[in-house]
Amino acid sequence: MSPPPQISFGWALVPLLLMMLAMGIGVIVLGVDAHLPLVLGTVIAGLVAWRHGFAWDDLEHMMYQGIRLALPAVLIIMLIGMVIGSWIGGGVVATMIYYGLNIISPAFFLAASCLLCAVVALAIGSSWSTMGTVGVACMGIGTALNVPLPMVAGAVVSGAYFGDKMSPLSDTTILASGLTHTDLFEHIRHMVYTTVPGLLIALGVYLYLGRSTGQNADLAEIAATQAGVAQAFTVSPWLLLVPVLLIVLVLRRMPAMPALVVSILVGLACQVVVQGESLTDALSTLQNGYVLESGNETLDNLFTRGGLQGMMYTVSLVLIAMTFGGILEYSGMLRAIVQRILSVARSTGSLIAAAISSAIVINVACAEQYVSLVVPARMYVRGFVERGLAPKNLSRSLEDGGTLTSVLVPWNTCGVFALGALGISAWEYAPYAVLNYVVPIIGILYGLTGSFITYLTDAEVEKYKREFAQDGQSVVL
Structure with missing residues (x-):
């Protein structure tokens, strides 16, 4: 791929918001399957990336990378x-x-x-x-x-x-x-x-x-x-x-x-x-x-x-969802969204809330729980350490917001699998999957109140910084 052009926060939101609007109208109002709204979202994401200088070969590579992950x-x-x-x-x-x-x-x-x-x-x-x-x-x-x-x-x-x-x-x-x-x-x-x-x-x-x-x-x-x-x-x-x-x-x-x-x-x-x-x-x-x-x-x-x-219904939906998610991630649109969130997270509570919320947003946008763990981890881990927060606070937040909410999104790979296995869609069972939406709320409340949050000593902060330097870890993807 050629060097990635920068996509602004506003433009990054366009395919995400339009896909969610199409999903709401298509699935809830018209009663169609989630495939077509995701196809529309993929087309819009591709057009936004193309407008910012990505060639067709780049877009093709992004979609293949997304599918490869799935x-x-x-x-x-x-x-x-x-x-x-x-x-x-x-x-x-x-x-x-x-x-x-x-x-x-x-x-x-x-x-x-x-x-x-x-x-x-x-x-x-x-x-x-x-x-x-x-x-x-x-x-x-x-x-x-x-x-x-x-x-x-x-x-x-x-x-x-x-x-x-x-x-x-x-x-x-x-x-x-x-x-x-x-x-x-x-x-x-x-x-x-x-x-x-x-x-x-x-x-x-x-x-x-x-x-x-x-x-x-x-x-x-x-x-x-x-x-x-x-x-x-x-x-x-x-x-x-x-x-x-x-x-x-x-x-x-x-x-x-x-x-x-x-x-x-x-x-x-x-x-x-x-x-x-x-x-x-x-x-x-x-x-x-x-x-x-x-x-x-x-x-x-x-x-x-x-x-x-x-x-096969489930498999086809997963593949389409991952083409959409692939363009969002590898074009830098997802990075632009998460970096904007990171820029306003100043306190411990807001940082933890941002990590949990980012994982949830990525579950909705990219339709894959692994992406909801990987991307926020790469974006936030250094910020947590630099603010004296033990990385296990982040790892817990990733699971609270990423792992648990993935199955609540009807077009996420986890929600689609649950439909295929149990015969009930996330639209129907989500209100009763109590643990999956209560735990993220508990995690955010802990961050806001400072409860069950572990802090690092100065020596531990320096130790983690050395580990990040050896691994090439940075805030920017």
């Missing part, structure tokens, strides 16, 4: 689609739903779903894998209990992101600590102050909601659902070993992709051996998803999903 997520999305298909076809999800209906009280279901997803995500370090497996089962149980599905999805998302955020196995947790020169476990301990209160508030809300949703449960309908599941699938407690195997593999430090491939193969074997279907049908499930035709509309809708093709 490729690991795309592979995970496709694998999760096949996991969902194979686990449904193999009777694993049916077994989890069948026994879950026996042990979960309707009044405590939302809180229990949140806690279950939190424990699983904490163990395996992946919110996506948790939503695509245990989360799918929770949606099925919620359907049988007559719990509004946006509530169920919100509880699943809250729990999954709590576990992901607090797990030393999580890629975002490792990334946030590494980018800010913070010890991993020190980073996790510092996040306890915002994340645990957020979880307790979320559980309180779910217990309150459960008082009314629990009254909607029809015991006869629950029994009929269990009977229908048992008729459509071979249900066995041995099938519960499949999700246990996934957890064990990840705990033994197997990378996510190989662990998911093993889970797919085990689910495929269960569909052939336990459910008695042909290998051809099982392979078709991996490609096209499982299709249940039991005559029970509720069960058919629940179990007809998954497969590689079932995730």
Whole structure:
């Protein structure tokens, strides 16, 4: 690429604001998918960059760079689609739903779903894998209990992101600590102050909601659902070993992709051996998803999903979003926006609020949580240290604002994945994903009040400055 021209703050806002306006009109008013507003945003961002001197080759390179950043997520999305298909076809999800209906009280279901997803995500370090497996089962149980599905999805998302955020196995947790020169476990301990209160508030809300949703449960309908599941699938407690195997593999430090491939193969074997279907049908499930035709509309809708093709809507939206985000970042438009925010952040509270808000804005603008961690980390880490703030304050702020809010943005890769896995859009579940929007508020309040903020000694400031000098770290991207 040629040397980047400077784009002003005002011009940098144009594609972002117009894309958000198009998204609001298109998705909310006209009811179209998010793809076209993102395409329009990409075109406008390209025109702004072109007006400031970028050539077509530069723009092409920016879009490819954005897509390249999303490729690991795309592979995970496709694998999760096949996991969902194979686990449904193999009777694993049916077994989890069948026994879950026996042990979960309707009044405590939302809180229990949140806690279950939190424990699983904490163990395996992946919110996506948790939503695509245990989360799918929770949606099925919620359907049988007559719990509004946006509530169920919100509880699943809250729990999954709590576990992901607090797990030393999580890629975002490792990334946030590494980018800010913070010890991993020190980073996790510092996040306890915002994340645990957020979880307790979320559980309180779910217990309150459960008082009314629990009254909607029809015991006869629950029994009929269990009977229908048992008729459509071979249900066995041995099938519960499949999700246990996934957890064990990840705990033994197997990378996510190989662990998911093993889970797919085990689910495929269960569909052939336990459910008695042909290998051809099982392979078709991996490609096209499982299709249940039991005559029970509720069960058919629940179990007809998954497969590689079932995730192509998600994949296409991710790729388009990342072309938009790629132009914003590599043209310098995103830098112009963040630098303006940085210039007005004078106090400790305003600096922390700026870091959290920047991560949220980048989640909206670039539609990718990794960008919402990387860019603010590079922009703010030196500023935090120079003002005597320990970098772990920044690493926590990045996770509070970046990791947690990504799934609340319908066109973000995380929000799109949740739609593909749970069947509920962020527009619907966001009000019930309590942890995900409470924690950023707690983080900002801590910054404004000075609570649970760690400061550096003069010697520590000099130590970090030497580290930044060795790494070539600067305030400017």
